Amino acid sequence: MYQKFDVVIVGAGGAGLMAAMQLPNASVAVLSKVYPTRSHTGAAQGGVAAALGNLEEDHWKWHMYDTIKGGDYLVDQPAAEILARDAIDAIYELEHRGLPFNRTPDGRIDQRRFGGHTRNYGEAPVRRSCYAADRTGHMLLQTMYQNAIKNQVRFFNEFLALDLLVNEGRVCGVVALEIRTGEIHTFHAKAVLFATGGYGRAWRVTSNAFACMGDGMAIAYRRGIPLQDMEMYQFHPTGLYKVGVLLSEGARGEGARLLNGKGEYFMERYMPTLKDLAPRDIVSRCIIKEIKEGRGVNGEDYVYLDLRHLGEKVITEKLPDITEFARNYLGVEPIREPVPIQPTAHYAMGGIPTDNDGRVVIDAQWTPLPGFYAAGEVACVSVHGANRLGTNSLVDLIVFGRRAGKHMARFIAESDHVPLPPHHEDFAREMVDHLLTSKGGESAARIRNELQGEMLEHVFVERQEKGLQHAMETVAGLQEAYQKVQLQDKGKTFNTELVEAIELGFLLECAAATVHGALARKESRGAHYRLDYPERDDVNWLKHTLIYKGEGACNARLAYKDVILIDDPVFKPKERKY
């Protein structure tokens, strides 16, 4: 089926809905492969940062500094300035739209401490995270969806994007599968925004939903658009042991501490100033070090998150959901017992490169691909650099989702529809038909399982040449095997086996790009820690990786792009200590 809109937004999480909100006078279609309220934004817990200063002195410039330093200086500094400045108005906008923030006794938005957020350029933790218990993302997603209903946004629920249409040097639409009917649809548009989220399902232990399969990144990558800084993948320090479900950093913001098998609160040994509230890359590395040196609990591969001293009132009122996760999935009572945790795959700092207005740029010279936008986790602005600070993901969604929406509003006013390219549905139809008719005998579940194990073993918190080479060979082999995937369900109605197989193809592309970026970057920076190159190397590596898909299964071509620095001594790259 063919339909024509001014704007097509793929993804109905925070970024997609925020962008849709900026286009009240345009015809907009929002495609989501799940019902919008199922989007993974809803799983965010701890908060959304803005220097409101409701409880103590704070300034956007401190937030900007923390973001840049937290990202180990791979952040484009003007983007960080926008993030920190615009966050303040964006929070007020969300409050005006109805978001039920926790409140201070005098009725203002309450704020809590969070990892890497400091006062006066690193002196001590600051209360900057605006929150709603430990379900801030849920409240944000609900609020955005409610406002979308109010604005009568047109949703296409349970539509899986398959392909991006490009013609005459411009993006002009999306091809998608209607899951319920199995029909292929073409959405012809002046502008397309990808807000499809991340790809945390590439790792076996993950905080991410089944939906986080890298759809948007892979679709763009297959169309020759580069992916940026894919080696920068965040492993959150506190996932529930083996399950991977997130225990918010908000817990440590309220005072919870990490405890090793010897009963030591070990973070004060590594990071004397911020201790347990050091940024996530650092805390995850410290946990792995404790485990490697035999100080895991009972010699095993986990440590504890200790909330006991917070008391029942704080735990019940401010951290109700995560305590229920611990009770339900591990049978542990956080009020009385420490909770077993391990680092869990969490967030892609990398993604589709964009400028500060969400426009996708396709080379080191920042050349835009007109009509194509990306925002949220799928995008790399780059505002998170080599390591995102907690709470900055929700800030990113609202600030850059909004900017992308506003830019699209201007773009569609000045532009017409570009004609669709010839045979525009062929690529998507061949993808689907191949999977439905293949008799290769291969199992998608087996491939996915092997990929997740390989990534956890070799492309995790610590990396080195040999393991990355191994991962590269494995991913290449799995991509070959993927061509032989055979389905049992050949039907058209709600074929989730087909959906899972298509998504696996996306996930393999993202994994391959990640390994390429990680193998090439011979230094340690932020979340990318190389045992064989343990130091940061600003002379050779203060630059963004651009990864272009090459010919053949797992091949890629790499290029590099300068990091944009601001001429201000405060933000000059220096050693990162907390």
Place this chain on the structure above:
Amino acid sequence: MKVTLRIKRFDPDKDAKPYWAEYTVAASPVDRLLDALNTIKWTIDGTLTFRRSCAHGVCGSDAMRINGRNRLACKVLIRDVGEKVTVEPMLGFPVIKDLVVDMDPFFHKYESIKPYLITHDNEPGTERLQSPEERARYDEGTKCILCGACTGSCPSIWGNPDWVGPAAIVNAHRFIFDSRDQGTAERLAILGQRNGVWRCRTIFNCSDACPRGIPVTDLIEQVKRAIIYGDRNID
């Protein structure tokens, strides 16, 4: 341990009517029921169809009828259900395929109660003030994940699919009792109609079904009282 799942199956492309299929899989007592469903799908029968996403009870995708009660498959552990489990699609919704039901009517009911903040005043330069007590007044309703477990458990819905149902009322409550909202009269008028709150017979299935622990029936009663007294400040 071995677990046997008896699952109600239906594929409209192939089946004239639903049928029961049995699968036995290896599982650990602390696995989620969702893990067992995935094991079936990934190793025995790829045609088994269900929704799932976050897998830890916050997205609301995998509500289904498990041993006769609406639950999220990702919150129920094998040790909670034992060695023999019956799994069906939720009642009160049209079945699309296997455990997947049509949620569109459910979301249309949600939309009908104006689930968004309604204000007529100019917005202040910063946040609107709201005391912790005022914020607590509508906290329960904000937990709703729109999974449909309450609505699908309600005999009043089974008898009358046009009824607005508990989930929509919970979300109306969330705004009616929000001190910032000025749309109370509009919402109470909608919920005072024939298919509004009065078809609730206080059966409490909804409160039992809610995976978020929302006291659904209590909230519905509060809305009823607000309609009777014409004021949200009545408790």
